Amino acid sequence: MPANLNAQYYSAEERYKGAKDDRERFKALKEMLAVIPKHKGTEKLQADLKKKISRLKDEMQTGKSKGPKRLSYSIEKEGAGQVALVGPPNAGKSMLANCLAGVSLEVAEYAFTTRIFQPAMMPYEDMQIQLVDLPPLSNEYMENWVPSIIKSCDILVLVLDFGNDDLLEQIELSLEILSHHKIEIEDNKKAEEDPRITYLDSLIIANKMDLPHAQDNSSVFMEFYGDRFSLYHTSREDQASLEQLKRKIFELLDVVRIYSKRPGHDPEMDNPYVLPRGKTLLDFAQTVHKDFAQNLKFAKVWGSNKFDGQRITKDYVLTDKDVIELHL
Ligand SMILES: Nc1nc2c(ncn2[C@@H]2O[C@H](COP(=O)(O)OP(=O)(O)O)[C@@H](O)[C@H]2O)c(=O)[nH]1
Numbered sequence: 201m202p203a204n205l206n207a208q209y210y211s212a213e214e215r216y217k218g219a220k221d222d223r224e225r226f227k228a229l230k231e232m233l234a235v236i237p238k239h240k241g242t243e244k245l246q247a248d249l250k251k252k253i254s255r256l257k258d259e260m261q262t263g264k265s266k267g268p269k270r271l272s273y274s275i276e277k278e279g280a281g282q283v284a285l286v287g288p289p290n291a292g293k294s295m296l297a298n299c300l301a302g303v304s305l306e307v308a309e310y311a312f313t314t315r316i317f318q319p320a321m322m323p324y325e326d327m328q329i330q331l332v333d334l335p336p337l338s339n340e341y342m343e344n345w346v347p348s349i350i351k352s353c354d355i356l357v358l359v360l361d362f363g364n365d366d367l368l369e370q371i372e373l374s375l376e377i378l379s380h381h382k383i384e385i386e387d388n389k390k391a392e393e394d395p396r397i398t399y400l401d402s403l404i405i406a407n408k409m410d411l412p413h414a415q416d417n418s419s420v421f422m423e424f425y426g427d428r429f430s431l432y433h434t435s436r437e438d439q440a441s442l443e444q445l446k447r448k449i450f451e452l453l454d455v456v457r458i459y460s461k462r463p464g465h466d467p468e469m470d471n472p473y474v475l476p477r478g479k480t481l482l483d484f485a486q487t488v489h490k491d492f493a494q495n496l497k498f499a500k501v502w503g504s505n506k507f508d509g510q511r512i513t514k515d516y517v518l519t520d521k522d523v524i525e526l527h528l
């Protein structure tokens with residue numbers, strides 16, 4: 201099928217070829233993708249563009265594109281997603297991880313207890329979500345691998361001590377330190393223009409709400425930051441809110457779980473596949489096995505918004521808790 205590219209596309213392509221640096225190359229590629237006619241004949245080209253954009257973005261973020269290599273750290277992903285727990289010293293990050301994951305990480309009254317990262321698996325329904333308890337954000341002392349790990353996580357949970365009257369300093373300093381390391385916590389899609397910055401979907405935790413001044417501090421926070429951020433209030437004493445927080449984190453990860461079913465068998469309900477929301481049947485087939493996408497003849501779905509056992513096409517968009525039977 202002919203691609204029938206338009207003049208806008210060709211002009212962006214010219215700019216791509218003539219670009220002086222990665223930043224310009226990135227902008228041109230983004231524009232090429234935005235203006236390319238969206239039909240079957242350009243599907244491959246669109247996929248190539250997306251690959252180029254994502255590779256370039258990675259390179260720019262890890263600094264690979266600028267001469268000497270900078271070290272980049274990440275933690276091996278396990279479970280449905282990776283959550284960075286960040287915040288100032290003593291905010292209760294380790295305690296929160298303990299409460300959510302039911303493990304015992306080191307908690308202490310003095311700052312800087314958590315010197316190395318500590319992943320812990322938080323059970324949520326039939327999934328496990330990986331919490332990464334990190335050393336505190338601090339101007340005085342922060343190891344250089346910490347920002348690198350934060351960037352590699354899927355979402356960021358910023359924990360603040362609402363029992364402490366220095367709350368406004370805590371948030372200002374946290375934002376400043378993150379920003380200094382090119383991490384932004386606002387989910388501002390427009391801002392996504394700058395490929396050197398990592399934008400993370402995030403949640404701000406108003407922690408230690410059991411302490412006397414916490415409610416007043418919360419009002420002060422909202423006065424200053426209410427139009428930018430919303431808060432999730434909790435404390436180690438509030439079991440109900442901790443349970444709800446698990447759901448909140450799951451929602452923020454924006455993933456769906458899919459149960460696979462072999463023809464003639466019961467679905468495998470104990471070990472769902474987890475994919476980003478928006479992925480299709482074809483993506484699912486590929487996740488199950490790299491050859492499946494190619495060999496897929498048809499599939500059926502149970503649950504979701506279809507009737508049970510309905511046949512679905514390759515571009516079917518997956519919904520959470522779908523049971524899918526692949527026919528090869
Ligand atoms: N009152 C109260 N104290 C808490 C809460 N969570 C943590 N703490 C205390 O705050 C201190 C720091 O906790 P920790 O989890 O080590 O903080 P981190 O430095 O952010 O990891 C410890 O003394 C904890 O007992 C809470 O919800 N309420």
Ligand SMILES: [Mg+2]
Nearest residue numbers: 293294313314
């Ligand atoms: Mg800690």
